[in-house]
Amino acid sequence: MARRRFSYAEDSDAERVTTRVQIEMPPQAMWRLQKLKERTEAASYAEVIRNALRLFEALVDEHEKGSEFSLKRPDGEIVQYKIFL
Numbered sequence: 095m096a097r098r099r100f101s102y103a104e105d106s107d108a109e110r111v112t113t114r115v116q117i118e119m120p121p122q123a124m125w126r127l128q129k130l131k132e133r134t135e136a137a138s139y140a141e142v143i144r145n146a147l148r149l150f151e152a153l154v155d156e157h158e159k160g161s162e163f164s165l166k167r168p169d170g171e172i173v174q175y176k177i178f179l
Contacts, residue, residue, distance in 0.1 A: 127139055127142060127143075130142050153177055153178075154178075157177070157178050162174065163175040163176075163177055
């Protein structure tokens with residue numbers, strides 16, 4: 095399976111200001127974060143979390159507009175995907 099690196103370009107002209115955030119995670123959540131970092135070939139845990147926030151924000155925006163979500167499986171089957179219950 096080909097590995098993909100998920101990355102999103104940010105406005106290169108914008109001044110880059112960062113804030114350090116420290117979080118505590120149970121072992122299972124940390125294991126999931128590690129696996130996602132490996133699967134996406136992210137450079138850091140922070141990159142995984144930033145990408146997850148961008149995706150979640152886009153999903154929330156679409157949900158607020160009334161969008162519905164579905165998945166197309168490799169066999170062509172399309173299934174409804176309930177993200178927000």
